[in-house]
Amino acid sequence: MKLEDFSIFELSYLLKKRQIRAVEIVERYLSIIEEKNSKLNAFISVNERALEEAKRVDESISRGEAIPPYAGIPIAVKDNINIKGMETTCASEILKGYIATYDATAVRKLREKGFIFIGKTNMDEFAMGSSTEFSSFGPSRNPHDPERVAGGSSGGSAVAVASGMAQAALGSDTGGSIRLPASFCGVYGLKPTYGRVSRYGLVAYASSLDQIGPIARNVEDIAILLSVISGWDENDSTTSTMPVSDFFEYIFENRDRETYRIALPEEYWGEGLSIEVRKVLEEFLGFLKMNLFKIEKVSLPHTKYAIPSYYIIAMAEASSNLGRFDGVRYGRRVEGRTFREMIENTRGEFFGEEVKRRVLLGTFVLSAGYYEDYYLKAQKARTLIINDFKNIFREYDFVLAPTSPTLPFRIGEKIDDPLKMYLSDIYTVSPNLAGLPALNIPVGFSNGLPVGIQLIGNYFSENRMLKFAYFVEKEYSG
Amino acid sequence: MMDVVIGLEVHVQLKTKSKIFCSCPADYTKDIPPNTHICEVCTGQPGSLPVFNKKVLEYGVLLSLATESRISKLIRFERKNYFYPDLPKSYQISQYRAPLSYGGFIELKSGKRIRLQRIHMEEDAGKLVHVAGETFIDFNRAGVPLLEIVTEPDISSPDEAVEFLTLLRETVRYLGISDGDMEEGSLRCDANISLKPEGEDRLGTKVEIKNINSFKFVKRALEFEIKRQTEVLKSGGRVIQETRLFNEAKGTTESMRTKEEAHDYRYFPDPDLVPIEISQELIDRVSEDLVELPLQKYWRFRKEYGLNDERASILKSDYYMAEFFERTVKFVGNPEKVANWMTVEITGILRNVGKELKETPLTPENFSSLLKLLFEGKISRPAAKSVLKRALEIGEDPIQLIENEGLLQSRGDLSPLIEEILRSHADQVKDYCNGRKKIISFFIGQAMKITRGKADPVELKKIFEEKLKDACKGLD
Numbered sequence: 001m002k003l004e005d006f007s008i009f010e011l012s013y014l015l016k017k018r019q020i021r022a023v024e025i026v027e028r029y030l031s032i033i034e035e036k037n038s039k040l041n042a043f044i045s046v047n048e049r050a051l052e053e054a055k056r057v058d059e060s061i062s063r064g065e066a067i068p069p070y071a072g073i074p075i076a077v078k079d080n081i082n083i084k085g086m087e088t089t090c091a092s093e094i095l096k097g098y099i100a101t102y103d104a105t106a107v108r109k110l111r112e113k114g115f116i117f118i119g120k121t122n123m124d125e126f127a128m129g130s131s132t133e134f135s136s137f138g139p140s141r142n143p144h145d146p147e148r149v150a151g152g153s154s155g156g157s158a159v160a161v162a163s164g165m166a167q168a169a170l171g172s173d174t175g176g177s178i179r180l181p182a183s184f185c186g187v188y189g190l191k192p193t194y195g196r197v198s199r200y201g202l203v204a205y206a207s208s209l210d211q212i213g214p215i216a217r218n219v220e221d222i223a224i225l226l227s228v229i230s231g232w233d234e235n236d237s238t239t240s241t242m243p244v245s246d247f248f249e250y251i252f253e254n255r256d257r258e259t260y261r262i263a264l265p266e267e268y269w270g271e272g273l274s275i276e277v278r279k280v281l282e283e284f285l286g287f288l289k290m291n292l293f294k295i296e297k298v299s300l301p302h303t304k305y306a307i308p309s310y311y312i313i314a315m316a317e318a319s320s321n322l323g324r325f326d327g328v329r330y331g332r333r334v335e336g337r338t339f340r341e342m343i344e345n346t347r348g349e350f351f352g353e354e355v356k357r358r359v360l361l362g363t364f365v366l367s368a369g370y371y372e373d374y375y376l377k378a379q380k381a382r383t384l385i386i387n388d389f390k391n392i393f394r395e396y397d398f399v400l401a402p403t404s405p406t407l408p409f410r411i412g413e414k415i416d417d418p419l420k421m422y423l424s425d426i427y428t429v430s431p432n433l434a435g436l437p438a439l440n441i442p443v444g445f446s447n448g449l450p451v452g453i454q455l456i457g458n459y460f461s462e463n464r465m466l467k468f469a470y471f472v473e474k475e476y477s478g
Numbered sequence: 479m480m481d482v483v484i485g486l487e488v489h490v491q492l493k494t495k496s497k498i499f500c501s502c503p504a505d506y507t508k509d510i511p512p513n514t515h516i517c518e519v520c521t522g523q524p525g526s527l528p529v530f531n532k533k534v535l536e537y538g539v540l541l542s543l544a545t546e547s548r549i550s551k552l553i554r555f556e557r558k559n560y561f562y563p564d565l566p567k568s569y570q571i572s573q574y575r576a577p578l579s580y581g582g583f584i585e586l587k588s589g590k591r592i593r594l595q596r597i598h599m600e601e602d603a604g605k606l607v608h609v610a611g612e613t614f615i616d617f618n619r620a621g622v623p624l625l626e627i628v629t630e631p632d633i634s635s636p637d638e639a640v641e642f643l644t645l646l647r648e649t650v651r652y653l654g655i656s657d658g659d660m661e662e663g664s665l666r667c668d669a670n671i672s673l674k675p676e677g678e679d680r681l682g683t684k685v686e687i688k689n690i691n692s693f694k695f696v697k698r699a700l701e702f703e704i705k706r707q708t709e710v711l712k713s714g715g716r717v718i719q720e721t722r723l724f725n726e727a728k729g730t731t732e733s734m735r736t737k738e739e740a741h742d743y744r745y746f747p748d749p750d751l752v753p754i755e756i757s758q759e760l761i762d763r764v765s766e767d768l769v770e771l772p773l774q775k776y777w778r779f780r781k782e783y784g785l786n787d788e789r790a791s792i793l794k795s796d797y798y799m800a801e802f803f804e805r806t807v808k809f810v811g812n813p814e815k816v817a818n819w820m821t822v823e824i825t826g827i828l829r830n831v832g833k834e835l836k837e838t839p840l841t842p843e844n845f846s847s848l849l850k851l852l853f854e855g856k857i858s859r860p861a862a863k864s865v866l867k868r869a870l871e872i873g874e875d876p877i878q879l880i881e882n883e884g885l886l887q888s889r890g891d892l893s894p895l896i897e898e899i900l901r902s903h904a905d906q907v908k909d910y911c912n913g914r915k916k917i918i919s920f921f922i923g924q925a926m927k928i929t930r931g932k933a934d935p936v937e938l939k940k941i942f943e944e945k946l947k948d949a950c951k952g953l954d
């Protein structure tokens with residue numbers, strides 16, 4: 001058994017039993033990074049102090065000192081989440097060289113539990129994209145076929161996890177940015193309920209949709225990471241005061257068989273779904289039926305508004321959120337004769353095409369005279385989408401939908417067609433609009449490429465979702 | 479004749495301990511080194527998020543209650559987007575569609591009500607500092623809480639504008655929520671002004687005037703603008719909608735940008751801050767901090783103490799002074815005399831030394847003792863004045879001063895002195911008895927010289943007259 005086949009829980013156990021050293025774990029991951037990263041481009045930067053930190057863990061253990069529960073476990077972090085003292089680039093030219101001045105809350109919590117940050121992962125610039133092709137560091141490549149995209153925007157995190165370059169990773173999900181790459185790379189990726197995880201220290205793309213979440217090779221690791229990073233944060237007013245259970249303990253203790261009521265919204269299983277993906281997913285649905293789960297077709301009638309509403313709201317918020325990258329206080333600057341000119345030069349030079357497109361469209365939809373027609377309408381559609389889900393969750397435990405309409409596409413295939421690219425998110429944006437938790441579960445392969453299914457749960461029902469996924473992992477995938 | 483129509487937008491900076499969206503101290507005065515009261519939130523570092531300081535809401539509710547504004551049940555913050563070097567996030571967190579309160583008013587002495595369109599909360603920007611041809615930014619002020627008060631166009635003269643601002647300033651000071659100091663920037667005012675033919679309902683084209691940085695400039699800027707617009711209209715021209723800057727040095731206004739160049743701020747609800755419900759409970763709790771307002775006090779002082787307009791106006795202008803006055807009157811009565819001492823003597827001395835009453839050791843108690851001595855004739859008026867002056871200037875207890883310097887006078891004490899003066903000036907006494915009554919001022923002068931001004935001249939005159947009457951009888 002290879003080291004990277006162990007779970008966080010197992011590694012921690014072995015570490016405490018002194019059957020493995022933290023240095024060995026970190027060295028193993030560093031060597032895989034060394035071997036694979038130049039090809040797959042998962043990392044933007046690697047933490048040079050990781051080994052040193054691992055040594056300190058080993059010293060503590062050998063002195064018999066108490067260590068935090070997950071000391072020495074290497075985690076990768078998407079490069080839009082601040083780690084104090086390390087570069088945060090958001091894969092953008094404009095932030096190259098920017099050193100974060102504080103830890104994101106999620107990072108602080110992981111640090112307190114002993115995790116070691118092995119590096120910062122590649123992404124679409126400012127998380128705007130579905131393939132990690134819009135990175136100023138070049139695209140991340142799919143470990144199952146390097147000619148194909150890894151999905152995005154948390155592509156680097158998904159690649160790092162799938163190819164064994166990190167034990168697990170943090171990503172951020174605004175419209176599918178954790179689930180889509182998890183699906184393309186064949187790993188688990190959870191977008192928690194909005195407000196479950198603090199956004200403090202996550203460079204904002206679309207504040208009302210963004211959520212940090214874990215990407216991992218197994219359900220246990222997802223549960224452990226979620227337990228650590230969840231909870232109310234005094235620095236983020238949008239976090240929930242809902243108590244956080246120990247998700248790991250929950251799935252471990254509750255292994256009784258449940259008969260779930262599962263809704264399949266017809267809007268998600270229609271024409272747009274490719275034959276290859278459909279075949280793998282239907283096979284999985286067959287397994288669920290065999291387990292006597294109640295599986296029924298339902299309708300989420302306002303689904304057609306999801307993509308336009310999502311892009312209007314996300315771009316509107318982005319146009320405002322990215323205003324701070326003006327060359328005044330931090331990041332890079334191109335001089336000009338006036339303040340205006342300096343800003344125009346800086347943003348003109350250092351923002352990529354996709355970022356410019358979204359900032360411009362976002363600026364447009366918030367402009368006087370258009371606000372009501374676009375932004376307000378999108379918000380109304382959002383309310384309708386929320387109500388659709390509320391109705392469904394009165395009668396069902398989960399909604400199941402494809403994560404992606406297609407298999408991972410070829411690098412460059414959609415990069416010149418923004419609308420085609422935007423449709424990659426067609427199945428993933430609704431949970432963000434509704435604030436619901438959603439998890440990608442890898443359920444098979446087609447032509448050697450991974451296929452994932454998306455489990456959407458009711459608000460704050462992550463424990464039940466993870467229990468379901470754990471069951472699937474043990475009984476189906478495993 | 480033209481009607482003048484003025485509306486004001488006033489920014490009041492709140493005296494909370496910390497900033498509106500982070501825990502940095504809200505103090506940004508000159509002695510604080512630049513960029514020391516800052517953090518990732520108020521400098522707009524990537525990933526930082528605002529957290530609302532509830533104290534700001536309490537202060538806002540208090541001013542809303544004081545102006546009888548209707549407080550919204552549910553409020554939210556919105557982002558006002560524009561680029562400027564002192565604006566760290568390139569948007570200001572403000573309120574737009576769901577402000578804190580609306581529909582209040584401030585009443586002028588004339589009984590006219592200036593209606594308030596709205597009161598809302600927002601954050602201040604940083605400050606540009608120009609040094610030797612270079613521009614620096616100090617973010618200490620970024621995130622300091624502000625209330626913006628917007629009036630309806632109800633003001634019809636520069637004088638009314640000044641009176642409104644004065645009352646607003648006094649109100650925020652009474653409530654203890656702001657220093658209300660225009661020169662220091664804790665009270666800032668933009669004015670919208672237009673002219674229309676007398677009696678006409680339709681408003682004329684409005685011009686916005688910015689950069690009015692002191693009370694005296696409010697009047698000057700508005701007067702200039704009325705003159706300018708009158709001349710434009712008289713000569714058959716058209717006033718154009720624009721923003722003009724007041725130029726302090728020239729006393730004029732200058733065009734800054736026209737309507738076409740106006741900003742589109744692209745307001746939208748700030749997704750980082752959740753909507754806030756304002757409970758009746760909060761309103762009730764805050765309303766306990768309400769005090770009698772400046773104009774109410776003014777009218778009460780006039781009715782209850784019979785004070786004239788000027789004295790009542792001066793006393794009500796400062797909460798501490800008004801309280802001081804009332805407590806003093808409670809001890810010694812004589813409201814008019816107390817008011818006179820306070821509005822003439824004390825105010826004059828304080829103006830000269832540049833202090834405020836509350837910074838001096840003068841208290842209603844020791845001031846009352848001083849006045850009591852004066853009213854009972856135990857100390858002379860000049861001595862009282864000089865004690866007061868030194869008490870306010872040097873900061874010494876006035877009663878202590880009187881005791882230390884033996885300033886207490888009494889008839890018994892003065893008699894031997896007066897008799898001695900009369901004895902040693904027999905010729906002048908003779909002159910007096912022979913009808914040169916004016917010479918009495920010579921005797922008083924002598925007494926004042928010997929007592930070094932301690933004696934009360936009025937008192938002296940009375941005693942001299944009595945003693946001289948006896949002396950003349952003796953001569954007969």
Ligand SMILES: [Zn+2]
Pocket residue numbers: 497500501502515516517518519520521621
């Ligand atoms: Zn701060």
